[in-house]
Amino acid sequence: MIEVDELTKHYDRRARPAVDRLGFVVKPGRVTGFLGPNGAGKSTTLRLILGLNEPTSGTATVGGLRFRELPRGLRHVGALLDAHDVHGGRTAEAHLAALARTNGIPRRRAAEVLEEVGLAGAARRRIGGYSLGMKQRLGIAAALLGDPPVLLFDEPVNGLDPEGVLWARGLFRRLAAEGRTVFVSSHLMSEMEHTADDLVVIGRGRLIAAESVAEFAARGTRRSVTVRPAAPGLADVLRADGATVREEEGRLVVTGTDAGRIGLLAHRHGVPLAELTPRASLEEAFMELTADSVEYR
Numbered sequence: 273m274i275e276v277d278e279l280t281k282h283y284d285r286r287a288r289p290a291v292d293r294l295g296f297v298v299k300p301g302r303v304t305g306f307l308g309p310n311g312a313g314k315s316t317t318l319r320l321i322l323g324l325n326e327p328t329s330g331t332a333t334v335g336g337l338r339f340r341e342l343p344r345g346l347r348h349v350g351a352l353l354d355a356h357d358v359h360g361g362r363t364a365e366a367h368l369a370a371l372a373r374t375n376g377i378p379r380r381r382a383a384e385v386l387e388e389v390g391l392a393g394a395a396r397r398r399i400g401g402y403s404l405g406m407k408q409r410l411g412i413a414a415a416l417l418g419d420p421p422v423l424l425f426d427e428p429v430n431g432l433d434p435e436g437v438l439w440a441r442g443l444f445r446r447l448a449a450e451g452r453t454v455f456v457s458s459h460l461m462s463e464m465e466h467t468a469d470d471l472v473v474i475g476r477g478r479l480i481a482a483e484s485v486a487e488f489a490a491r492g493t494r495r496s497v498t499v500r501p502a503a504p505g506l507a508d509v510l511r512a513d514g515a516t517v518r519e520e521e522g523r524l525v526v527t528g529t530d531a532g533r534i535g536l537l538a539h540r541h542g543v544p545l546a547e548l549t550p551r552a553s554l555e556e557a558f559m560e561l562t563a564d565s566v567e568y569r
Contacts, residue, residue: 278330280327303454318455346417471484494553510537
């Protein structure tokens, strides 16, 4: 479990704090998404949890202890903060072997986690020749090296191809199902919608929400309705009726009206529907509830 209590970080006393009296709990057995606009303080918060920065006040603990109090840290917490933060002249095998040795982890774990993340065939290649997606996989392998109960990932799917994104999503869900604490920072609302159970949302260093994905999405005032098939004629009818319509992968996503009205208009114009599903949009709720916290428009 990760517990953050009244956490504050000032880099410059004359400026607004990067993190301001932040408090939340990340529970085991669930994937918790960490969201916020650019400059909200997400990366600083992760660094404070891992003891890479010293808080001005407040506490951040893992299992009741500060990270620096945990012996052989990779056995307790695995983290990926920056996929580029590796020595390009080393091989993946050598990089993980060094981490294993300094944390009292058997060397064989390096080969095991490289196999798990799909890099076994590139284990002896120099990291400098890796793509961003491969470096992300290597960073995930390093996080898994000590088989820790707590895992933190900062933008872990950046650079991954669609297959890699699906793999990462399944990995995070499996790790949580094993009872681990999984904390994932991301800007991808669609990914959080498919991956996370809970959310911690911050803006300007302060907490905006700490609740389930469904609860947060339901707080948005703009609801949408998913309609299939994406009949062009129906889209025109809905727009003429004042709705906003966009097409996504063979379906219509409609806002500004409700499912009953859509069904009535479809019936009047002889359009058979395979799906008519009201939904609370995580993206719409996020944009609405963080609007006052956006610094870079």
